[in-house]
Amino acid sequence: MTNRDIISKIKTIVTPYTQRKEGLSEFDESTNFLNDLEINSANLVDVVLDVEDEFDIEIDNESMEGMMTVGDARDIIIKKLND
């Protein structure tokens, strides 16, 4: 799976939880879940659970805490896929 595939799948997952829709038009690895997409912490949990289902991985508490941007999420996904 390429970098672009992963980012595109993350975008699909976050779209229903995104409050600030403009954030989706400039979506890239620097996109911040809280500031750019205005996804609150409770909905970020649902994003992470959907990421787990989509990529068939398990994300631990520590990884979750470091997941601020789309790039962070991609790095965690790649790491878990290679574990």
Place this chain on the structure above:
Amino acid sequence: MKSIDIVSKLPYSAPFLFVDEITSISENAIEGNYFFDKSHDFYRGHFKENPVTPGVILAECMAQIGVVSLGIYLVSKEEAASGTPRIAMTSSNVDFIKPVYPGEKVFVKSEKKYFRFNKLKCMVIMTDTQDNILCRGEISGMILKSKS
């Protein structure tokens, strides 16, 4: 942790405590009940001369039993937490099926859908003494261990 300890650990008091008893609890489910005394102040205004329990209060009762009480239990199992966990309701999606009048006792059953990353999401049902469904829905909250 026993059921009675959970009620004493709840961060509410009258007039905003809507839990009388927790009757059963496990990792995955909880049951409890509450009696809506007709002396509640909100009956004077909801509605004028026609007292009916407000839906927002029914949802609160469902959340206090179904999410907060279960959450306090789950957090206490994870570690011997000293204080009361910090809690916040984050979403509720409840259908109200039958009205609840002053002087009714209600029974709340909740099943955990997940408890991950401090978020507890539950499917909650409220029934009356004849087992009629009064309301049901999904309620979520964040349950954070108390800061030591």
